[in-house]
Amino acid sequence: MDTAQLIVSLLGAGGGGAVLIALVNGIMKQLSGAAGRERVRNTSLEAQRVKAIEERDKAFRDREDAVADAALERDAEARKRRKTEEYASVLRRQLNEAGIEPAPWPAETA
Numbered sequence: 001m002d003t004a005q006l007i008v009s010l011l012g013a014g015g016g017g018a019v020l021i022a023l024v025n026g027i028m029k030q031l032s033g034a035a036g037r038e039r040v041r042n043t044s045l046e047a048q049r050v051k052a053i054e055e056r057d058k059a060f061r062d063r064e065d066a067v068a069d070a071a072l073e074r075d076a077e078a079r080k081r082r083k084t085e086e087y088a089s090v091l092r093r094q095l096n097e098a099g100i101e102p103a104p105w106p107a108e109t110a
Helices: 003-032 034-097
Strands: none
Touching: 003 034
16 A cells, blocks of 8 residues: 555544534433433523523613713703802892892802
């Protein structure tokens, strides 16, 4: 047997052995029921993944709603604060026009 035939036969025997082992393992899984259990497990994992994606999307939507609500509350508070500041300015002007010196602005608003 020359070198080329030896290499081909060794490669064929190695690959053939791998295919034979894969076939035997598959047949053993079928006979023992492991293939069915694995299929059920994979189906269960897929259902878990779908559920996790739905939960993630719901959490994202809830977060967006919370951010929008917070923005509405912030804007309402800012409107009230501006109205109060404007009213305080009107009152200070009225005091000045009446000849009364108003107290200085509080330190935290100056």
